[in-house]
Amino acid sequence: MLRFEKYVRPETPREAYELLQENRLATVIGGMMWLRLADRTVPLGIDLSRCGLDTIEETDDAWRIGAMVTLGQLERHERFAASTCGIFTEAVRDVVGTQFRNLATVGGSVWARMGFSDVVTAFLALDAEVELEGAGVMPIIPFTERGARNDLLTHVIVRKHRYQAAFASVRNAATDFSSLNAAAACWQGSWHVTVGARPKKATLLTGGERIPLRRDFSPAELDAVCELAEGLDYGSDLRGTAEWRRQVAPALIRRAVAAAAAKPCAEKEA
Ligand SMILES: Cc1cc2nc3c(=O)[nH]c(=O)nc-3n(C[C@H](O)[C@H](O)[C@H](O)COP(=O)(O)OP(=O)(O)OC[C@H]3O[C@@H](n4cnc5c(N)ncnc54)[C@H](O)[C@@H]3O)c2cc1C
Structure with missing residues (x-):
């Protein structure tokens, strides 16, 4: 079982990031679907659910997807699907089940860079970037290759094209x-x-x-x-x-x- 000695729900990504810098052994909590499988005690759990990262914003030239947007939320977003030919919906449709996808997050999936990930494979083919609270915006390819340490993924940005x-x-x-x-x-x-x-x-x-x-x-x-x-x-x-x-x-x-x-x-x- 995963245990937290202390559990916090900061109100902003900056506050969450600062807590992470002060507590190098802290664990960031996304949808918790992967984390819950762990068996360890963590000194501090930083839950991002109140950081306002659960929206999908559309601008003239991009989609800005909050880290706490669930796979289900993005899968059902009709305009995003139309704008990317439904690639994300195709990628996640077999990920466990609807209830699971309503909890697992885009941020947790991209941050964890798991080898089996369908989410990462789909995003990598698009013109995508990740936005980190500390390191700023970087293309998703180097992020997937190397990751980032002690940072917070706040958004995935998908540039619009005639895909x-x-x-x-x-x-x-x-x-x-x-x-x-x-x-x-x-x-x-x-x-x-x-x-x-x-x-x-x-x-x-x-x-x-x-x-x-x-x-x-x-x-x-x-x-x-x-x-x-x-x-x-x-x-x-x-x-x-x-x-x-x-x-x-x-x-x-x-x-x-x-x-x-x-x-x-x-x-x-x-
Ligand atoms: C049983 C099972 C089956 C699965 N099957 C598939 C599958 O078929 N295809 C697929 O693509 N995926 C699959 N997944 C992975 C799943 O879709 C999610 O990617 C995974 O659960 C992580 O997302 P989460 O929101 O639950 O993250 P969490 O479990 O909360 O976190 C995962 C990791 O990311 C860190 N983290 C989370 N959010 C952030 C953030 N914003 N910034 C920095 N660090 C962060 C956490 O500290 C932790 O280390 C499966 C997972 C499980 C448990």
Whole structure:
């Protein structure tokens, strides 16, 4: 069981951040769905539920998603879904069940950067950034690779584009963790393809600083990306072997790209 010697509910992200700086052994509490599985005693629990981080804001060029927004809240947000071709809804629809998704948060999912995460795989394919109370705004890719220490994730920002986007995963059983997942999003003329649950954390394969895959790719160009996917670093666990993942990844990527390409481009103003 997880025990807190002291439990606080600060009113602002700044107050929460300062408490975290003063108490290096403190634990930030999001939806608590992962944390509750721990068996330890923590000197201080900092609950973010009163920090005003539970809203989804829309501006002319971006979505600003509060860390305490639940997976269910974002999944059911019709304008966000229309603006991102429903990729997030596709990514979380098999995450446990509705009640669970009404508690697990976007912030907890992105902060934890779990290898099996469907949420991280989907966000990585979009033009996304994370906003940290201490370190400020940074692109989601370096954050996913390296994380941040003793900070507080306050928002995930998704820039608006005329996306075509889709998510695909393989699960041994419905609602189990993904054995392998992939997402594909086309924006600013190029495809951003991610592969996750390798079981290492998700990585971007094309787009950004990786090799480009242009919007109107040739079959040979997609073949080259699939070959690259075979070369990723895979591991074995009880959900699949490294060799199985290596063989399935190209098919999953083709599936995600084909599904995304078949969708109409999202309107920037959904
Ligand atoms: C049984 C089970 C099945 C799951 N299946 C899936 C699945 O199939 N696909 C999938 O994508 N995910 C899955 N998840 C993960 C889940 O969706 C959430 O990502 C996870 O529970 C963390 O979110 P939370 O809000 O519960 O965070 P918490 O449990 O509250 O926190 C998780 C970690 O993040 C830290 N933290 C939380 N919020 C912040 C913040 N704003 N700033 C800084 N640190 C923070 C906490 O200190 C803790 O270390 C599963 C989880 C469980 C328990």
